[in-house]
Amino acid sequence: MxxxxxxxxxxxxxxxxxxxxxxxxxxxxxxxxxxxxxxxxxxxxxxxxxxxAVKAGESGYSTDIGLDANVLINKTGNEGKVIRNTYLKPAIVVAIFGVFGAFLVFFLVNGPSKLSHGFSGKMVERWKKADLWLHWIMAIACLTLMLTGVFIMLGRHFIAPYVGEDFWAGIIAASKFIHDWSGPIFIVSWLICVIKWMPLQTFKLYDLKWFLVVGGYINFGPFKGKHPDSGFANAGEKMWFWTLVIFGLFISITGLMLVLPNLDLPREASIAALLVHGISAVILIAFTIVHIWMATVLSEGGMECMVSGYCDENWAIQHHNLWYDELKANNAIKYQN
CATH class of the missing domain: 1.20.5 (Single alpha-helices involved in coiled-coils or other helix-helix interfaces)
Structure with a gap:
């Protein structure tokens, strides 16, 4: 047991x-x-x-001594890209096709602003030869910048899909090269134009009436035949000039910020410069299209001013009467021989 x-x-x-x-x-x-x-x-x-944290743009540590070396992903850069693609690119399309289309419709409905008394045959000096050279140098540089800028911004959507990769690479490389080297020509000519022509571009009280009657360009209704007072430059030309002054300054400064190799700018400054550059370009493209329409087909006899420097006497009386009266009062009218 x-x-x-x-x-x-x-x-x-x-x-x-x-x-x-x-x-x-x-x-x-x-x-x-x-x-x-x-x-x-x-x-x-x-x-x-x-x-x-990385995606939010927080900085870390790197042995690189660059300005943004400690930031792996720059949040500002991504946000700037979204703004450019969402707003700037469509705005350029609207500036080109929208403004051009609106003036085309206006021209087809309204027609040009014709001289009430026809051409007199007597040509009055309006611009010196130096002014013509200055105008065309700046105009060609400006149009070149606009064309190449549009290729750079929109070419991948409207050109690249329809051409070979090698051909597209050549187009974008050439556009970038021409754009960068046309910039200094525009900046220098723009600065000379601003200094030389600014005294002629001050707004006067009578310029308000020019806007109220649309400059006398309407050929129907109560505005027909209304030719408002205007000095050497009318109100529309003055508005174009000051738009060119302001946004030409913005586009020049930001353009230099983007291309000068020795500027070690923060990423935020570079993105801001790129966006301001693009916005300024959109505004200048829209106003340039308006300026070209107004100076050519919408104003009978207007283009001759920037070809020979002379305008028809009846054109001067109808579109710039105060300037013509001042010349006549001072016995300063110079006729083409």
Missing amino acids: LNTSLNKSLKMLFTLLMLVVGMSLVMPNAYAADDQSSKQQAAKTSDADLWR
């Missing part, structure tokens, strides 16, 4: 010992698995936080 009880006790003790040993082997593994799972979860959370 005693042996039987002892045997049972030893069996229970052995079973208990095996249970303890088994638990000692299983529990660490379970804890290790839990610990590994916790570490993996923490790693995932840490990675998410890291990339969230």
Whole structure:
């Protein structure tokens, strides 16, 4: 009996010992698995936080000494790209086709502004030869910048899909080269034009009436035949001049910021310059189209002023009467020989 009880006790003790040993082997593994799972979860959370911070533009550490070397992903650059693609590119399309289309419709409905008394045949000096050279140098540089700028901004959408990769690479490389080297020509000629022509471009009280009757260009309704007073430059020309002054300044400064190699600008400054450059370009493109329409087909005899420097006397009387009266009063009219 005693042996039987002892045997049972030893069996229970052995079973208990095996249970303890088994638990000692299983529990660490379970804890290790839990610990590994916790570490993996923490790693995932840490990675998410890291990339969230990187995408937000937070800076880290780099041995590079560049201005933005510690920033892996620049948030401003991405936001600037979105603004350019969402707003600037469509605005350029509207500036080109919208403004051109609106004036085409106006021309087809209204026709040109004809001279009430026809051409007199007597040509009055309006611009000096130096002014003509200055105007055309700036005009050609400006149009070249606009054309190449449109290729750079929109070419990948309207040209690249329809030509080979090599041909497109040549177009964009040539556009960039011509754009960069036309810039200094525009800036210098623009600055000379501003200094030389600014005294002729001050707004007067009578310019308000020019806007109210749309410059006398309407050939129907109550505006027909209304030719408002105007000095050497009419109100529309003055508005174009000051638009060119203001946005020409913006586009010149930002253009230099973008192309000068030695400027170590923050990424934010570069993106701001790019956006201001684009906005200024949109406005200048729209006003340039208006200027070309007004100076050519919408004004009978107007284009001759910038070809020869002389205008027909009846054109001067109808479109710039105050300037003509001043010349006549001072006996300063110079006729073409």
